[in-house]
Amino acid sequence: MKKRLTMFLACLFLSLGVAMAQTHVTGVVISAEDNQPVIGAFVKVLGTTDGAQTDLDGKFELKVPAGAMLEFSYVGMTPKKVKAAPNMRVVLESDSKTMEEVVVVAYGTQKKSAFTGSAAVVKSGDITKVQVTSAVDALKNKVSGVQMTQSSGDPGSSSGILIRGIGSINAGGSPLYVVDGSPFDGDIKSINPQDIESMTVLKDAASAALYGARGANGVIIITTKAGRADRGTITVDAKWGSKSRAIPDYDYITDPAAYYEMYYKGLYNYAVSPDGKGMKPEKAYIWANKNLTNSSSFGLGYNVYTYPANEKLIGTDGKLNPNATLGRMVTGKDGQQYWLQPDNWIDAIYSNALRQEYSATAVGNTDKSTFYGSVNYLQDDGITVASDYRRFTGRLKADYQINDWLRIGGNMNYSHYSTHYANGGNGDSGDSGNMFAFTRIAPIYPLYLRDGNKNIMRHDASGLEAYDYGDNTSTGLGLLRPFLSGSNALSDNRVNLDFADGNTFNGVATVDVRFLKDLTFRSVNSVYLNESRGKGTTNPWFGLYATEKGSVSVQHSRSWSYNYQQVLNWKPVFGLHDFDFMVGHEYYRFTSTSLNGTKTNMFDFDYSELSGAVVTKNTNSSSGFYNTEGWFGRVNYSYDNKYFGEVSYRRDASSRFHPNHRWGNFWSLGGAWLISKESWFNAPWVDELKFKASYGAQGNDNIGAFRYTNTYSIVPSDNAVATVKRSRGNEKISWEKQGMFNVGFDFSFFRQRLSGSIVYFDRSTKDMLAFFSLPITFGWAGYYDNIGDMSNRGLEVELFGDIIRTRDFKWGAHLNLTTYKNKITRIADANKTMWADGAPGYQSGRYFYGEGQSMYTFYLKKYAGVDPETGKALYWQDKYKKNAAGEFELDKNGQPIVEERVKVENTEKATYHLCGTSLPDVYGGFGTNFAWKGFDFSIDFGYQLGGQVYDDNYAAAMNHNRGSAMHVDLYKAWSPENKGSNIPRVQHQDQYTNASSDRWLTSASYFSLQNINLGYTLPAKLTRKYGVSKVRIYAVGDNLWLWSKRKGLDPRQSINGGVSNVLYSNIRTISGGITVTF
Structure with missing residues (x-):
């Protein structure tokens, strides 16, 4: 006891x-x-x-x-x-001073104060403010020197990206992506944007030279989030929103009556014109009315108005008969009664759609380890029928300190995706499989078949509405639509299948060994797998493939990539001298396989497998590979944290070149001077001021495989094997060499209230890889060679303002701009097939590639206005000077000397000229942000000044084409009462009115409202009562508004000035969401 x-x-x-x-x-x-x-x-x-x-x-x-x-x-x-x-x-104390930030660079990190190159960092806070499927889209208008294009709003589509201009005519221009230290070949969409801690854009060669062969077009380094050493958290984010069409239609004539009137005007003018029918007005009136709605080579094929039998649809005043009423009963060729009325095709194609996304992340740590885990689900429905994108991602990232000298880490990301594609055909308005081509259909045509009771008819086999295919064979109606006759791609997209799904896996393993205090070794080993399966069917009842009783196509592909890095670092310090020595080796291998087949005559349309069809159309399989290997080294030096130097070297080999020419040498040299640290520098308002300069040389091998050897196509010939020449090999082709000079200032003023950078760059390309065409008699289409040089010179400015910083209120702003000039400095003599305005080069499509000229320089005939007496379109023709013997006088280049320019109607006599470039003079973005008592607000804009686009959409709508949309600007066309117009008179079959010329070049300038984000964070005193660390409720809008030179025109679709409204429209997204942190 x-x-x-x-x-x-x-x-x-x-x-x-x-x-x-x-x-x-x-x-x-x-x-x-x-x-x-x-x-x-x-x-x-x-x-x-x-x-x-x-x-x-x-x-x-x-x-x-x-x-x-x-x-x-x-x-x-x-x-x-x-x-x-x-x-x-x-x-x-704050550690966010601009120059003390850490920048992620090739194979490591550097203090921004010691960094001699040019890089821009977009952090997770900016990435999560926007609604993007691909994280790279968060860079739009945020980073100087970065141009982005968006040609389609199709769910799951990605933007194109260029860094510091165009580096080549034919070789690829996409940047290299590096994820957590390892080059990444996969689709960036497989990475959940909310998993990303930062994206660093390396823009100059000194920053990217260590990536050798693959970094010539810039590098985007993506660093994913990791576990924190201070505490653990769980964060859940959910957002729901609506998507809609961001770009409106062109100003088409949408009223059926107005359309008939305008079309009648073109027929009437043709009838009275001396180069048309040459009729008197009375006969022209009768003839135009007779041909207005018939199925002749002049008519629209459909009349959707009812009016008295003894009257005409259009009166002598050119206006619709006041007794006419919309809608008409007709007897089809099958004897049935059909009701005709026009439908709104645009409303049928486009509608609002749902976007919803859910994410959950967990972050934790122990005394020796940290971990980060996340899951994400995205449902991104399309704004058209038969289009959507689904994605699930999961990530697990962890590291463990085994002992004082050994640390290991792992990072795994899995993604499953599925998508339905809306058929855009070939993106051509004349492609009958292109659903979006119907944005150009006249507002007089029915979309559906209606019976005598005005009800939409049904197609029993498909279970869908009965659609009007606009031909006289597939339905009993028997009317012929001249525009996309025999097609109803909206119907086809509802019943045909175009589907793909797949799985991706990315794994990265790291080992860090510390031998001595300043000597470390790091091994990074990664693997990436992308496996996808695609399936497409065409229905057996109507449309383009009905005669084949349906078809099914199946495709399977798999690709693997492996990357192995070994890097040794030594960072000794000797007094005021800091060194960072690094040497390393890298090996990369990519392999791919694919298998596909197509069969027709399906047994059952609901069974969409190859085994469910009986007639084999084709089968095919392929495989490919690509290898690179490199040895590299870098030395960084700092004296007194005031003077900085950097030297790097890499020797790289690529399997895309002949074994005798595979190795290339790439290097860089850079320096920086922190002026503000000098004892004699006395400017209290200057926090930090740094001067930097660098030069680097890189290589580009992005031309595809086996260009160094002859390639052939294997084809059947009388049941035997035959070969057909494809491209001729050139074993001498080698690296496209790119050099870049970079000089500028980084600065921070007024206690970090104003910071930024001003940088000049000169990017030059030598021995451009380009395709050299051969005469047809050679049997080869041509071959690749190093045949040209190019330069891009420009200025980048980035400004960040931390304008107000108090306890309750914060206000910041940012601005960036880029201006550059691109120039082709050399064209191989063999490719100088012509001269244009004093420049030697060659023509390709609408462009002229010539020495001294910019890429995408338009080569067109020049519009000279309208003949005020006849209303005919006029074009400029050069008249050349002749000597007394009647021979042309030549200039020093052997070209005829222009004596005068005259106006002609016939475009075949007009002269081609250089008409400017599609590349802008200035582009960039700006924005501002506020925070007050729990509320936060940010807004971002994008802009572009200069450059031109060739507006095919407008050109098509300014013509008198049968059954296609017409623009309201035709109301401004020449007439006897409007002789001062610059628009030719409306006349049917005038082959010169809409000829290709600089008339259709339009300014590529634009101004966009890119993003708005408004949020409110609940008071911490309130949320902690319920065990919640933070709750933020927010609303966000993306791609909200665009101003351009013409309604419906979106210059952001391409770099080369090509635009189209017969593609999937870009979208606007508005959502609301909530983020909860425990």
Whole structure:
């Protein structure tokens, strides 16, 4: 009993001692920068998992063991360790000074103050503000030197991207993506944007030279989020929104009556014109009315108005008969009664759609490890029928400190996706399989077949509405539509299938070994798998493939890529001299296989497999590979953290070249001077000022495989095997060499209130890889060779303003602009097939590629206006000077000398000229953001000035084509009462009115409202009562508004000035969401 009592008293006193050893600590955390409380700072008891966060007043309280050490930390501030005491006042210093930020570079990181190149960083806060399927789209209008295009709004589509201009005529221009240190071949859409901590754009050669062969067009380094060493959190985010068409139609004539009137005018003018029928007005009136709606080579084929039998649809005044009423009953060729009325095809093609996305992340740590895990689901419905995108992603990232000298890490990402594609055909308005071509259909045609009771008829076999195919064979109606006759692609897209799904996996394993204090080794090994299966069917009842009783196509592809890196770093310090030596080796391999087949005569349309059809049309399989290997090294030097230097070298080999020409040498040299650290520099308003300059040389091998050897197509010939020449090999082709000079200033003024950079760059390409055409007599189409040079010279400006910084209110702003000039500096003599306005080169389509000219320089005939007497279109023709003998006089280049220019009607006599480039003079973005008492708001704009687009859409609508849309600008056309017009008179079959010329060149300038984000974070005092760390409710809108030279025109579709409205329209998305952190 005594023993038990002794034990009890011992435990009691021990417990009391522990309790008495606990100290109640209170305090406040203050920012040294503005002397304001730090809200949400984390206070951790070192050696334990205990901790707390500061409230809205920056205050905290917690119980700690006597003599405990506390660590205070907050994002953007330097952590501080302080011994616990009553009534503490802890001041945290900011570590977010512009020049002290860390920049992710090739195979490592660098302090921004020591960085000699040009890079831009977009952080997770900016990425999560926008609704993007591909994280790279978050770069739009955010980074100087980066041009992005969006040709389609199809769910799952991605933007095109160029960094610092165009590097080649034929070789690829896409940048290299590096994810967590390893080059990434996959689809960026497989990465959940909310998993990304930052994206760093390396723009100059000095920054990207160490990536050798694959970094010539710039590098985008994606760093995913990792576990935090201070605390664990769980975050859930959900957003729901609506998508709609962002780009409106062109100003087409949409009223059926107005369309008939305009079309009648063209027929009437043709009838009275001397180069038409040459009729008197009375006969022309009768002839135009007779041919207006018939199925002759002049008529529209459909009359959807009812009017008295003894009257005409259009009166002598050119207006619709006032007795005419919309809608008409007709007897089809099958004897049935059909009701004709026009439908709104655009409303049938486009409608609002749902976008919803859900994410959950977990972040944690132990004393030796950190981990990050996430899942994400995206449902992105299309704004048209038969289009959507689904994606599920999961990521797990962890690292573990095994002992003092060894650390290992793993990072795995899995993605499953599925998508339905709306058939856009070939993107041509004349493609009958293109659903979007019907945006150009006249507003007089029915979309559906209706019976005599005016009800939409049904097609029993498909279970769909009965559609009007506009021909006289597939339905009983028997009317012939001249525009896309025999087609109803909207119907085809509802019943035909175009589907794909797939799985991707990306795994990265790292090993970090510390041999000595300053000597480390790092191994990064990655694997990427992309496996996809596609399926397409065409229905057996109507449309383009009905005669084949349906068809099914199946495709399967698989690709693997492997990357292995070994890097050794030594970072010795000798007094004021800091060194960073790095050497490494990298091996990369990519392999792919594919298998596909097509069969027709399907047994059952619901069974869409090859085994469900009986007639084999084709089968095919292929495989490919691509290897690179490189050895590299870099030396960074810093003296007194004031003078910086960097030298790098890489020797790379590519399997795309002949073994004798596979190796290339690439290097860079850079330096920086932190002027503001000089003792003689006395400008208190300057925080930091740095001058930097660099030059680097890189290679580009992006031309496809086996260009160095002859290639052939294997074809059947009388049941035997035959070969057909494809392309001729050239074993001498080698690296396209790119060099870039970079010079500029980084700066920060007024206690970081204003910061930014100004940089000049000169990017030159030597030995451009281009395709050299051969005469047909050679049997080969041509071959690749290093046959030209090009340059891009420009200026980039980035400004960031931290305008107001108080406890309750913050206001910031940002602006970036880029201006550059592209020039082809050399064309191989063999490709100088012509001269244009004094420049030697060659023509390809609408473009002229010539020495001294920009890429995408338009080569067109020049429009000279309208003949005020006849209303005919006029064009400029050069007349050449002749000598007394009647021979042309030539200039120093051997070209005829122009004596005068005259106006002609016949475009075949007109002269081609250089008509400017599609590339803009200036582009960029700007925006501002506010935060006040829990509310936050940001808005971002994009802009482009200069450049031209060739507006095919407008050209098509300004012509008198049978059954296609016409633009309201035709009301401004020439007439006897409007002889001063610059638009030719409306006349049917005038072959010169809409000829290809610079008349259709339109300014590529635009101004866009890219993003708005508005949020409110609930008070922490409220949320913590329920065990929740943070709750933010928000609304976000993307791609909200666009101004361009013409309604319906979107210059952002391409770099080369090609635009089209017969593609999937770009979209506007408006959503609301909530983010909860535990």
